[in-house]
Amino acid sequence: MSIELPEAIILAKQMHEVLVGKEIESYHLQNFERMQKVGFLNTNIADFDRLINGKISDVRARGNTIRLELDNNVNLLIAPEYGGEVFYNKDDKKSSSKYHLKISFFTKSSLTVRIKSMGCILALNTDELDDSYMYKRDFLSGQSPLDEEFTSEYFSRKISRLKRNLKSILVGKDAILVGISNSAFQDIIYRAKLFPKKKGIDLNSEEAGGLFEAIKDLVQERLQLGGKIQFLDLYGNKGKYIPKMGPNRKDTSCSDCGTPIEKMNFGGGQVYYCPTCQEP
Numbered sequence: 154m155s156i157e158l159p160e161a162i163i164l165a166k167q168m169h170e171v172l173v174g175k176e177i178e179s180y181h182l183q184n185f186e187r188m189q190k191v192g193f194l195n196t197n198i199a200d201f202d203r204l205i206n207g208k209i210s211d212v213r214a215r216g217n218t219i220r221l222e223l224d225n226n227v228n229l230l231i232a233p234e235y236g237g238e239v240f241y242n243k244d245d246k247k248s249s250s251k252y253h254l255k256i257s258f259f260t261k262s263s264l265t266v267r268i269k270s271m272g273c274i275l276a277l278n279t280d281e282l283d284d285s286y287m288y289k290r291d292f293l294s295g296q297s298p299l300d301e302e303f304t305s306e307y308f309s310r311k312i313s314r315l316k317r318n319l320k321s322i323l324v325g326k327d328a329i330l331v332g333i334s335n336s337a338f339q340d341i342i343y344r345a346k347l348f349p350k351k352k353g354i355d356l357n358s359e360e361a362g363g364l365f366e367a368i369k370d371l372v373q374e375r376l377q378l379g380g381k382i383q384f385l386d387l388y389g390n391k392g393k394y395i396p397k398m399g400p401n402r403k404d405t406s407c408s409d410c411g412t413p414i415e416k417m418n419f420g421g422g423q424v425y426y427c428p429t430c431q432e433p
């Protein structure tokens with residue numbers, strides 16, 4: 154289960170409430186060698202020593218990445234993009250043993266972070282942030298669907314010039330938005346009744362407006378319902394948002410028109426869609 158923009162925002166807000174002002178006493182890393190090999194964790198584990206005695210001053214999320222900022226110029230970036238768990242443990246003694254990173258606070262509480270697939274945990278000085286791919290991608294580029302500047306006019310103008318397909322416009326390294334992965338993409342284009350391979354330049358103004366609304370609605374609904382159903386928040390509470398389209402609709406029919414749902418391999422992942430509502 155991917156942690157996309159809504160889930161990252163939920164976690165960051167909860168962390169902001171409970172962690173700001175807390176001072177880090179110690180940390181523990183385990184089973185991190187695989188992550189380190191692929192660059193998902195600092196090459197030098199001693200980098201994490203910088204967290205000790207730092208006090209958390211801010212927690213924010215943009216895109217799929219969560220940034221915990223410490224008062225000593227140190228940052229912890231957490232991006233459990235393709236699945237992960239971030240838990241706050243009021244009593245550290247009762248925390249789960251399944252984690253990659255555990256941060257213990259002087260208050261005897263702790264934060265545990267587990268990355269289940271691709272995703273990163275990085276301890277970085279503020280002046281090193283710009284060298285991080287995740288930070289650059291999610292904090293310094295693109296537009297977030299929650300930004301004030303993300304308006305229907307802005308989006309329609311931008312998308313109508315792009316000769317690329319909707320997936321590459323919305324997902325991945327060339328996306329004009331941050332925080333949307335393949336999961337949200339399927340849901341969004343189903344809501345907007347658009348064929349996945351359609352190109353930006355081929356959308357009429359009504360379709361571009363509908364796509365904009367679908368993005369806003371999806372993000373808002375997932376925030377309101379506490380994230381997707383497989384998601385666990387900082388306290389282990391399950392999200393209640395059921396995707397309108399995606400792998401969970403396999404072998405079912407479209408709720409609008411009754412056509413059996415189909416799937417295609419597209420843009421480095423599987424895309425489920427309704428061939429009638431989303432005809433080419």
Ligand SMILES: [Zn+2]
Nearest residue numbers: 407410427430
């Ligand atoms: Zn349909």
